[in-house]
Amino acid sequence: MKGIMIQGTSSDAGKSFLATIFCRLLSKEGVKVAPFKSQNMSNNSYVTRDGFEIGRAQGIQAEAANTEASPYMNPILLKPTSQQSSEVILFGRPLATLSGMAYRETFYEKGLDAIQMALGKLRETYQAVVIEGAGSPVEINLKKRELVNMKVAELADVPVLLVSDIERGGVFASIVGTLELMDPLERARVKGLLINKFRGDIRLFEDGVAWLEKRTGLPVLGVIPFMESHMIEAEDSLSLNGRFMSQPGKALDIAIIKLPYISNYTDFEPLLFEDDVSVRWVDSGDSLDNPDCVIIPGTKSTIHDLRQLKQLGLDYAIRNYYHNGGRILGVCGGYQMLCAELVDEHGTDTGLPGSVEDGLSLIPARTMFSREKTTVRTKGEFHNTNDREPIPVQGYEIHLGYSEWKDEPSGKAFLRLEGGNAEGYYSENGRLIGTYIHHLFHNDEWRTFWLNQLRRKKQLPEQQAVSSGDKRSTRFDSVAEEIRPHLQWEKIKTIMEEWSPKT
Known part of the structure; x- marks a missing residue:
């Protein structure tokens, strides 16, 4: 060779x-x-x-x-x-x-x-x-x-x-x-x-x-x-700062919380193919402002990064933003942070068995960290489309643990997976979404549906799907x-x- x-x-x-x-x-x-x-x-x-x-x-x-x-x-x-x-x-x-x-x-x-x-x-x-x-x-x-x-x-x-x-x-x-x-x-x-x-x-x-x-x-x-x-997707963390930068003049403003141990930030790179979308990092409460959506990404150390959000005042800023009508999407560790409570019984997330941390309490669920990691490719359908046909979604999961309802949820499942299992959380017509599915935004039809929700809210014209796979x-x-x-x-x-x- x-x-x-x-x-x-x-x-x-x-x-x-x-x-x-x-x-x-x-x-x-x-x-x-x-x-x-x-x-x-x-x-x-x-x-x-x-x-x-x-x-x-x-x-x-x-x-x-x-x-x-x-x-x-x-x-x-x-x-x-x-x-x-x-x-x-x-x-x-x-x-x-x-x-x-x-x-x-x-x-x-x-x-x-x-x-x-x-x-x-x-x-x-x-x-x-x-x-x-x-x-x-x-x-x-x-x-x-x-x-x-x-x-x-x-x-x-x-x-x-x-x-x-x-x-x-x-x-x-x-x-x-x-x-x-x-x-x-x-x-x-x-x-x-x-x-x-x-x-x-x-x-x-x-x-x-x-x-x-x-x-x-x-x-x-x-x-x-x-x-x-x-x-072409970058690997090195040194490239992070230049990857997502605010672009004044673009109609939609997407803010991604920059977590210390952020994982799979390339989940959001298809948004860069959208002509009217600006994607920016946020690492303090003062810089959050009032975007069209806040995304909390995945992390390799969920509780550590949640505590960091609290130290920076971002927990308060995120909750305040949501209670004033903002939209939030949490992916993997971000989904876990949105729950009411995070329990690390085995110490697999923190290294300290028995650790418990209050979450952002926007999703009525408890996250339980387990010993074994889930790594699997996933297929399902998004049914919350009103009069439209379900939208196929595929991606992959990399996570420790699971999130279970703590109280009767006011929302419903985000996806229905192959085999019939429910996945994630979806409420208020998508104003709050939590999911374990990475690669979500690489699904062109779903990404376009989601972005068009934001466009309609701002009375902007809807756009046709951009093929991120073909473009790549x-x-x-x-x-x-x-x-x-x-x-x-x-x-x-x-x-x-x-x-x-x-x-």
Whole structure:
């Protein structure tokens, strides 16, 4: 199996984006290609068709590669639950929650075995692999037992391209410094450089390219322009701030509560395809204002983030907004926060068995955290359409626990699932919605129905459905074709084809 690994001089340098583009370009040329990231640290996850949980970036890269996502594409997923601990997902299933030190001391050999097994499985099916690194490959305090950069390139036996983000400044120092900190064998594996997020006239950087090539002895295989809105989902938390920003002049204002341990914020990216919708983050009561809807997203640490809302005064602001006629939609952890009470009997959410926390008390239910996590793809129908036919909805669930009615509910179920089970909460013609279903807004018909409710309230014209799925596939193609002229793509493929440890 041929391959290439994209490493970066820092986080958010463009590794995920370029890996996605490489997967698409290779797939369009008829290569059966798989994405791979050995160890992913992210609360933004993806559920495969078989119900395994992997990093969202590798799920999206699999879509770009026109293949089915698999836990072998991301054998280790770390989901932070606090500043010092993470839930360890191994081959798509929860293994344990470990501190950083415990993980480093006890998991290394098991991690190496998992990576080798995953690469072996991919070799059985695919012709090529595009591997994404993490952070920087020369974090001196981590290199000795790292599981995601040069060790993985060695295990997969692939060449490396090093990408750096020029927009943040210091591109020359970051590239040269990174290479200088590599040992000779690592340095010999790097076969080219990529410059990402370049603004302006490329001719102004020709001297920079020449200097880098002379100083490092490596070819600059691409200078990728800054793309204002490429609409390919980002993975790194550093990209969060720029993802959803208020856009004055747009008719609808959607406010998303920015939780400390937010998960699956890409649930809401289809809203960015809507021409009249502005989506913005809110992290304080003062900044909430009076949007057309407040969304409380999922979180890896529900009670912790609920307590943070209370400290910031956002709990009061959200309740006040709702009691004054506002609309709220809670997804997964956000749904749990809207309940009257949250009970962590086993300590699976907080780490402290027996923890109990008052919720926002807008939904008359109690959330009970359980020992086992639910990870499943889900299909159902939305029946609350008055005179319309039910709307099909599909997505996936990733959550601990369940929410049960504490009192007789004034609302009704949000969805009726396949098999007949009720899901979620829906009241006052959708003014309050709670659901465990991620990917909800990727359902074009439901998203359009929901947005048209907001439009009617403001006496705005209703809109036709925008196909976010078609747009994403088309966007993969258009961005790949836009990037390709800025890459020395034939040279990159030659590096993949001709690589051997002695080259």
